[in-house]
Structure formats: structure tokens, C-alpha cells
Amino acid sequence: MELIIIGVLVLLVIFGVAQYNRLIRLNITVDEAFAQIEVQLKRRADLIPNLVETVKGYAKHEQGTFDAVVAARAKSTSASTVADVAAADGALTNALRGLLAVAEAYPDLKASSNFLSLQEELSTTENKVSFARQFYNDNVRSLNTAVKTVPTNFFAGFAKVTARDFYEVENAADRNVPNVKF
Known part of the structure; x- marks a missing residue:
């Protein structure tokens, strides 16, 4: 009987450690994903100074x-929280x-190889930003x-892991990728 109790306790400890580690891994993955958004932004x-x-x-x-x-651009490079980065991202997109x-009003500009190259680079970057988001x-x-469901929610406080904010754009106009077609 004593062995069964010890066995159950060992299984509970292993289960607790697994849940704790899962929460920590998920938290680190979210941090990494946010860092990728910042890299793409x-x-x-x-690219913007060259384009300007x-x-x-x-x-x-x-x-x-x-x-x-x-x-x-200045606001976007100084933002740090998810909400601030999203707001600055939306303002920069606008x-x-x-x-x-x-640029649309200048045919010579639209034919410039430098501008076309920057335009292509911006389009590619916008796709990467979208994927990172x-x-x-x-x-x-x-x-x-994981934080809000059983059984991992019992371990969230112990792991000091909380629910995180989604990356949301400020308004509906910001939800569209800039039109870079010339």
C-alpha cells in the first residue's frame, strides 16, 4: 500500500513538472514570436528612409x-509593448x-529601378510582417x-505565466496591406 502511495505521488510530481515545463515553453515561444514581429518591423x-x-x-x-x-517610423522604432507596437505599426502603415x-502621381518615379527595387522589398517585408503577426x-x-484550461491553469501561477495580449491592429483601415502596385 505504501508503495502505491509513493508511486502515485511520484506520478503527480512528474505530471506537475511536465505541466510547468509546458507553460514555460509556451511562454518562451510567445516571446520569440513577438521578437520576430519586431525584427520584421x-x-x-x-527601408523607409531609402524609400522616402x-x-x-x-x-x-x-x-x-x-x-x-x-x-x-520614429514611433514604430521606440514602441515596446504589444499594444504600442501594434498602434505604431498601424500608424506607419497609414x-x-x-x-x-x-509616388503614384510621378510616372518617372514609378519607372525608377531604385524605386521598383524598394517597392518589391517593401512588399516582401509586408508579407513577412503579416506572417510574423x-x-x-x-x-x-x-x-x-493552456493558462485558462484544466489542468495547466493550476500550474500557471506557480510558473508565473499569464495570458498574453493578441497582436491587433488599431482599426479596420490598418488591416489591409499597403497597396504597392504601380
Whole structure:
């Protein structure tokens, strides 16, 4: 009888350790996924100065648009929480739409190989940002499900793991990828 009790206790400890480790792994995966969003947003932010300078060469009188893009880029590089990053990401997307709308009015710019290269790079980066957002939200869903369901919810406090926020764009207009077709 004593051996059975010891065996059950050992199984309970093993089960508890497995649940604890699962929560820690899920939490680390969410952190990693958020870091990937930041990497892709940084990549996009690094493209913007070149894009702005290229467009500036053709559209010198559009200073307000350029200033909006630069300000949005500055906000996007300084945001740190999920909500702040998502808000800055949305603002930058809107500013880029304005910049690309300006570019639409300049046929010489649309034919520029430098601009076309930057446009392609931006389009590729937008796809990577979209994938990184989805990957993050998938991992947040898995973590939140584990934190809120039995039996792992009993171990969440002990593991100091809590539900995380999803990456959500601010408004419906931000949900669209910028139109970079020229």
C-alpha cells in the first residue's frame, strides 16, 4: 500500500513538472514570436528612409507626407509593448500608404529601378510582417488556452505565466496591406 502511495505521488510530481515545463515553453515561444514581429518591423523601418529619399527626389513639394512617414517610423522604432507596437505599426502603415499615393502621381518615379527595387522589398517585408503577426497570435492562443484550461491553469501561477495580449491592429483601415502596385 505504501508503495502505491509513493508511486502515485511520484506520478503527480512528474505530471506537475511536465505541466510547468509546458507553460514555460509556451511562454518562451510567445516571446520569440513577438521578437520576430519586431525584427520584421525593424526591417520595414530600415527601408523607409531609402524609400522616402527616392520619392523626395521626384516630389519635393510633398513635405507633409514625408514628415508623417518619418514621425510614424520614429514611433514604430521606440514602441515596446504589444499594444504600442501594434498602434505604431498601424500608424506607419497609414503613413506609407500616403507616401505610395504620392509616388503614384510621378510616372518617372514609378519607372525608377531604385524605386521598383524598394517597392518589391517593401512588399516582401509586408508579407513577412503579416506572417510574423499570425505566428505570434497562434502562439498566444496556445499559451492562453493552456493558462485558462484544466489542468495547466493550476500550474500557471506557480510558473508565473499569464495570458498574453493578441497582436491587433488599431482599426479596420490598418488591416489591409499597403497597396504597392504601380
